[in-house]
Amino acid sequence: xxxxxxxxxxxxxxxxxxxxxxxxxxxxxxxxxxxxxxxxxxxxxxxxxxxxxxxxxxxxxxxxxxxxxxxxxxxxxxxxxxxxxxxxxxxxxxxxxxxxxxxxxxxxxxxxxxxxxxxxxxxxxxxxxxxxxxxxxxxxxxxxxxxxxxxxxxxxxxxxxxxxxxxxxxxxxxxxxxxxxxxxxxxxxxxxxxxxxxxxxxxxxxxxxxxxxxxxxxxxxxxxxxxxxxxxxxxxxxxxxxxxxxxxxxxxxxxxx
Numbered sequence: 083x084x085x086x087x088x089x090x091x092x093x094x095x096x097x098x099x100x101x102x103x104x105x106x107x108x109x110x111x112x113x114x115x116x117x118x119x120x121x122x123x124x125x126x127x128x129x130x131x132x133x134x135x136x137x138x139x140x141x142x143x144x145x146x147x148x149x150x151x152x153x154x155x156x157x158x159x160x161x162x163x164x165x166x167x168x169x170x171x172x173x174x175x176x177x178x179x180x181x182x183x184x185x186x187x188x189x190x191x192x193x194x195x196x197x198x199x200x201x202x203x204x205x206x207x208x209x210x211x212x213x214x215x216x217x218x219x220x221x222x223x224x225x226x227x228x229x230x231x232x233x234x235x236x237x238x239x240x241x242x243x244x245x246x247x248x249x250x251x252x253x254x255x256x257x258x259x260x261x262x263x264x265x266x267x268x269x270x271x272x273x274x275x276x277x278x279x280x281x282x283x284x285x286x287x288x289x290x291x292x293x294x295x296x297x298x299x300x301x302x303x304x305x306x307x308x309x310x311x312x313x314x315x316x317x318x319x320x321x322x323x324x325x326x327x328x329x330x331x332x333x334x335x336x337x338x339x
Contacts, residue, residue, distance in 0.1 A: 083159055083161065083188055083189070083190070083253075084111060084156060084157060084158050084159050084171065084186075084187070084188040084189075084288075085104070085107055085111055085156070085157050085159075085188060085287070085288040085289060086154070086155070086156055086171075086186045086187075086188050086255065086257050086275075086286065086287070086288050087100065087101065087104040087154075087155040087156075087285070087286065087287045087288075087291075088153060088154045088155070088186070088257045088259070088264060088266075088285070088286040088287075089119075089150060089151070089152065089153040089154075089283065089284075089285055089286075090151070090152060090259075090264035090283070090284050090286075090308045090309070090310075090311055091150075091151040091152075091282055091283035091284070091310070091311045092151065092282040092283070092310035092311045092312075093151060093282060093283075094149040094150055094151045095149065095150070095151070095283055096147055096148065096149050097119075097148045097149075097150060097153055098144055098147060098148055099293050100285065100291055100293050101117070101144060101148065101155060102144060103291050103292060103293050104155060104157070104287065104291060105134035105135065105140060105155070105157060106134075106135060107157060107289065108133045108134035108135050108157045109133070109135055110159070111133075111157040111158060111159040112133035112159070113131070113133075113158040113159055113160040113165045113169075114129065114130060114131040114132065114157070114158040114160075114165060114166075114167070114169065114170035115129070115130060115132070115133075115134035115137065115140060115155075115156065115157050115158070115170065116128065116129040116130075116155065116156045116158075116170045116171050116172050116186070117129075117140075117143065117153075117154075117155045117156075117172075118153070118154050118155075118172045118174070118184045119148065119150035119152060119153035119154070120150060120151065120152040120153075120184075120259070120261060121150070125174060125182060125184060127172075127174065128140070128143050129167050129170040130167065130170070131165050131166050131167045131169070131170055134157055151310075152184075152259050152261070152264060154172045154184045154185075154186050154257055154259055155172075155186075156170070156171035156172055156186040156188075158170055158171060161190060162191075162207065162208055162209055163206055163207035163208040164206075164207060166206065168205050168206035168207075169206040169207060169208045169211075171185075171186040171187060171210060172184050172185055172186040172257075173185050173186070173210065173211055173214045175214045175215070175217065175218045176218070177218050177221045177222055177225065178221075178222040178225055178226070178230075179221075179222075179225050179230065179231055179232065181260050181261060182260075182261065183214075183217075183218070183258055183259065183260050184258070184259040185213075185214050185217070185256065185257070185258045185259075186256070186257050187210035187213060187214075187254070187255065187256050188253075188255040188256075188274070188275075188288055189210070189252065189253035189254050189255050189256070189324075190252065190253040190324075191209035191210075191212075191213065191248075191252050191253075192251050192252055193250055193251035193252055194209065194212075196216060196247060196248055197209065197212040197213060197215075197216045197248075200212035200215045200216060203215065213248065213254075213256075216244070216248070217241070217244055217258075220240055220243075220244050221237065221240055221241075224236065224237075224240045234262075234263065234307075237260070238265075238305065238307055238315055238317070241258070241265060241305055242305045242317040242320075245267050245305055245320075246320035246322065249269045249303065249320060249322035249324070250322050251322075251324075252269075252324060253269065253270060253324040253326065254267060254268075254269050254324070255267065255268045255269075255270065255274055255275050255288065256268075257286060262309060263307050263308065263309050263314070264284075264286075264307070264308045264309075265305060265306065265307050265308075266286055266300055266305075266306050266308070267304070267305050267306070268300050268302055268303075269302060269303045269320075269322055269323055269324050270302070270323065270324050270325075270326055271323050271324065271325045271326065271327070272326055272327070273299035273300075274288060274326070275287075275288060275299070275300040276288070276289070276290045276297040276298060276299055276300060277297065277298060277300050278290075278291075278295045278296060278297050278298075279295075279298075279311075280295065280311070281311075282310065282311045282312075283311045284308055284311050284312070284313075286300070301316065301319075302319070302323065303319040303320050303321055303322060303323060304316050304317045304318070304319050304320075305317040
């Protein structure tokens with residue numbers, strides 16, 4: 083599958099060391115890399131459909147200090163769609179309220195009933211991009227019902243409902259950033275999303291990094307929102323777990339112990 087790394091902090095932090103370690107995992111996730119962070123009102127976006135460990139472009143990007151309070155990175159192990167820059171995460175989604183979202187997905191969509199039709203309008207060929215488009219449409223529909231805008235509480239409810247619905251028979255490890263809040267969700271039986279917390283910064287990663295303090299599993303089957311490095315809201319558990327080992331066995335692949 084893929085791996086995700088993210089930062090949510092009250093103040094900008096230097097992410098270069100952790101990013102170098104994270105991108106070193108691309109030996110096993112060779113089908114592209116991506117990096118997005120907020121620079122004021124702008125989103126800096128860097129992507130390439132090469133293994134991160136072989137990328138001169140990434141080395142050039144990491145030569146300069148990357149100081150950010152909101153950052154999302156991704157390395158891809160393709161399960162659907164070609165090896166192309168259009169299929170590299172993170173994706174940028176825009177809703178009708180003018181909010182730009184940074185979204186990265188590590189997962190498998192088996193039950194695609196909720197995202198049918200989005201393959202005709204996406205730029206690439208991934209079910210992950212279809213999930214992004216689905217989420218934007220749900221947020222837009224809710225905003226229309228609410229007169230054009232959603233506050234944080236309303237947005238959280240929409241996303242909680244959407245991710246619970248999408249989690250039925252699907253692996254849905256997601257990090258979403260709306261410019262103020264970072265949202266995380268994982269629904270695997272195994273621990274496949276971790277966080278490391280300091281007073282003002284929280285880091286997320288699919289596999290714990292050596293450079294990052296104490297790592298703990300993200301609670302399963304819940305949408306969790308963070309702001310300025312602190313958790314501000316957690317949904318109730320929806321209970322839709324995805325069993326990676328069972329899925330791999332059905333594909334004839336021996337699970338890793």
